[in-house]
Amino acid sequence: MSETGESLHIAVIGTGVIGAAWVSGFLAAGHTVTAFDPAPEAEERLRSQLTGDTAADAASRPDRFRFASDLADAVSDADFVQENGPERLDVKQMMLADIAEAAPPEAIIASSTSGYAPSAISEQARTAPERIVVGHPFNPAHLVPVVEVVPSPDASFEVVDRALEMYRSIGKKPILVRAELPGHVVNRLQAALWQEAYSLVDRGVVSVADIDTAISYGPGLRWATLGPLALQHLSGGEGGMRHVLDHLGPPQEVWMHDLEQVHLDDQLKDKLVAGVDAELFGRDEKRLTAQRDSMLRDILELKTRYEELP
Numbered sequence: 001m002s003e004t005g006e007s008l009h010i011a012v013i014g015t016g017v018i019g020a021a022w023v024s025g026f027l028a029a030g031h032t033v034t035a036f037d038p039a040p041e042a043e044e045r046l047r048s049q050l051t052g053d054t055a056a057d058a059a060s061r062p063d064r065f066r067f068a069s070d071l072a073d074a075v076s077d078a079d080f081v082q083e084n085g086p087e088r089l090d091v092k093q094m095m096l097a098d099i100a101e102a103a104p105p106e107a108i109i110a111s112s113t114s115g116y117a118p119s120a121i122s123e124q125a126r127t128a129p130e131r132i133v134v135g136h137p138f139n140p141a142h143l144v145p146v147v148e149v150v151p152s153p154d155a156s157f158e159v160v161d162r163a164l165e166m167y168r169s170i171g172k173k174p175i176l177v178r179a180e181l182p183g184h185v186v187n188r189l190q191a192a193l194w195q196e197a198y199s200l201v202d203r204g205v206v207s208v209a210d211i212d213t214a215i216s217y218g219p220g221l222r223w224a225t226l227g228p229l230a231l232q233h234l235s236g237g238e239g240g241m242r243h244v245l246d247h248l249g250p251p252q253e254v255w256m257h258d259l260e261q262v263h264l265d266d267q268l269k270d271k272l273v274a275g276v277d278a279e280l281f282g283r284d285e286k287r288l289t290a291q292r293d294s295m296l297r298d299i300l301e302l303k304t305r306y307e308e309l310p
């Protein structure tokens with residue numbers, strides 16, 4: 001449902017890992033969904049991935065869920081389109097041009113692209129390219145709430161607002177990214193951490209397992225409660241953020257300027273792969289993934305109990 005409680009018609013184009021997660025999120029929130037993916041057996045695969053009420057709705061309520069036989073049919077009466085095709089610029093450009101041509105002129109078209117800018121993926125679109133936005137989810141996308149909304153530079157406030165509202169209506173936590181940058185924002189933040197983690201492993205300072213312990217039993221635990229900046233404020237006591245920046249800012253700057261750029265050559269890749277293999281040796285990867293998802297559900301449930309935390 002939208003914030004006004006309205007059930008909207010969503011077209012989900014490309015139903016691989018991310019598309020399937022969107023289908024279940026939109027259905028669970030009460031919207032109607034038409035999906036399309038040209039891969040053989042895509043419909044069967046998608047239906048087998050839906051669970052609980054959404055699977056039942058998809059199976060027995062053609063008014064709520066339909067798998068279309070082509071792209072134009074899927075988007076022809078959509079209020080909102082979520083595109084999740086392969087991460088290749090030429091493919092995205094073609095798909096978004098086709099979607100823009102076939103979708104109603106007022107429909108918003110969002111792409112899940114992990115890295116391309118809206119102005120790049122909408123380059124071939126002849127019809128209202130300014131309604132094409134990036135709506136980038138985060139894996140596992142059926143659980144993690146954050147979605148980055150990156151509008152094209154000439155998108156209107158109305159387009160941006162409607163995209164943000166759409167994601168809120170399905171329980172997501174959208175953030176607005178006000179500039180087109182490679183990797184948007186969330187992956188840039190991760191890249192900053194990965195860069196230093198890879199460098200520390202490369203230089204033999206710590207093992208891969210130690211990096212993972214350091215984060216998942218250290219800052220990572222806190223980051224699920226509050227973000228790194230609000231946490232920094234709390235660590236300043238009465239003086240808050242101002243005190244932290246005055247007091248710890250100078251050494252922090254030394255650390256920041258000491259960070260090294262890494263190049264992912266074969267030798268470094270081998271070290272990282274061997275490190276992860278050693279860390280996870282003997283563990284069942286299916287159970288690992290299932291327990292990660294189960295714990296994420298628990299954390300999300302816990303978060304609803306602490307109303308002072310944003």
Ligand SMILES: NC(=O)c1ccc[n+]([C@@H]2O[C@H](COP(=O)([O-])OP(=O)(O)OC[C@H]3O[C@@H](n4cnc5c(N)ncnc54)[C@H](O)[C@@H]3O)[C@@H](O)[C@H]2O)c1
Pocket residue numbers: 013014015016017018019036037038039042071083084085086087095112113114115136137138139
């Ligand atoms: N996997 C992730 O962690 C992740 C996270 C966030 C965003 N994304 C982004 O989501 C998008 C999809 O990634 P994914 O991991 O689901 O990939 P995927 O390979 O699982 O799915 C891609 C799907 O697109 C379909 N497809 C191919 N050509 C198509 C066409 N012309 N029209 C419609 N569908 C077509 C394929 O059959 C496939 O099912 C990418 O842009 C990716 O960058 C991925």
